[in-house]
């Protein structure tokens with residue numbers, strides 16, 4: 001297929017908030033224990049953190065990391081995770097039918113964040129708990145006043161506040177699976193009360209209210225409207241969560257996932273702005289897309305894959321350890337393109353999750369850590385997408401999706417910073433390679449000079465189901481793309497089912 005596109009640096013979406021390259025660490029399965037924290041591992045430091053994992057997380061390039069859940073947070077007592085480790089209680093975690101040892105809590109997690117160089121984004125429990133406990137945690141974490149909580153924080157080794165900026169008001173409270181699940185009205189009220197009180201304690205916090213756990217939720221839309229009617233004045237963000245998977249062996253349908261994500265974002269923006277209009281307000285609620293990924297959550301019958309009650313209450317069981325193949329990584333790259341295309345309203349996002357649990361990084365206890373296929377589009381996009389996001393209209397034809405109608409075969413976005421321009425592009429077709437020609441003349445005239453390809457990456461495998469595994473950890477990677485500039489035209493060859501990143505300088 002011949003594909004044409006135009007890169008005009010003035011066709012701007014907005015500047016990019018680095019927080020869209022965030023991650024998510026939940027107390028779930030082997031994420032913390034045997035993932036980031038494994039005291040007996042040969043690479044573990046004095047605190048028990050695996051250095052090989054720290055190195056990979058740094059290379060991945062994650063900005064803000066959401067913690068400690070997820071569904072886990074809705075039954076979590078944060079106080080269980082502070083003080084001498086030997087005194088900490090063991091608790092049942094109802095969300096994942098596991099036992100939580102509390103060896104890692106707020107202090108240890110912050111220590112790990114200091115090593116990887118990421119910022120903490122904290123979630124409070126609005127499932128089994130209320131405003132009072134959220135305030136206790138905020139005072140413990142952020143206050144510099146002389147109080148019993150802050151004295152305890154100092155006694156636990158942290159005289160200075162953690163100064164956590166972003167706070168999630170619970171997690172997926174629209175989901176019937178959530179401990180303490182509520183209807184939109186009840187959640188809206190507790191979120192509003194909690195947000196107001198948190199801001200009285202620390203006016204500098206940025207607050208995220210729970211949106212829907214997916215666009216397919218029966219309450220989607222009405223949930224956002226009701227919750228924002230209660231909380232509009234008191235929050236900065238509303239969350240979106242979305243997971244995608246191939247169903248019934250239909251790779252072409254799966255490759256349309258980016259369009260679903262775009263519709264989700266645009267719908268939530270429309271609802272948030274409707275609430276603003278009814279309030280005659282110029283305030284714009286931003287989106288925190290704080291859970292997104294490919295996740296093989298549903299089996300072919302449409303049920304959930306995980307049957308927790310069959311396994312008792314183990315510590316750090318192997319849960320949600322999805323193995324990602326090349327096709328997953330192409331869809332994943334397209335999801336990142338979609339986030340960038342909406343950079344004006346998506347000001348925060350968290351890849352769910354980071355290590356072992358639906359993760360770009362996998363570990364073996366006592367053994368190696370390796371990169372899944374999804375590692376590559378994330379690390380490359382996070383490193384190369386800086387400055388401003390720019391629309392890149394592409395003309396390459398469409399295919400028909402059962403759920404989403406006509407879907408563009410090729411999708412692209414660019415970013416422009418002081419040193420150069422990055423183009424991110426995906427070929428969603430399962431059958432047609434694309435010869436993409438990008439008209440760079442608006443860019444060349446804006447810069448007043450020609451540009452060349454300084455870096456290029458292609459993610460494509462003839463076997464779209466090829467994956468990296470414990471025994472073959474480097475099977476899938478990226479290679480240089482077939483990309484060159486001639487005058488003011490950039491040519492890129494995109495095989496069917498491929499993702500590419502091109503740096504021009």
Ligand code: AHR
Nearest residue numbers: 026070071072171172352
């Ligand atoms: O990321 C896994 C789970 O997905 C999270 O705990 C929950 O918030 C969502 O349903």
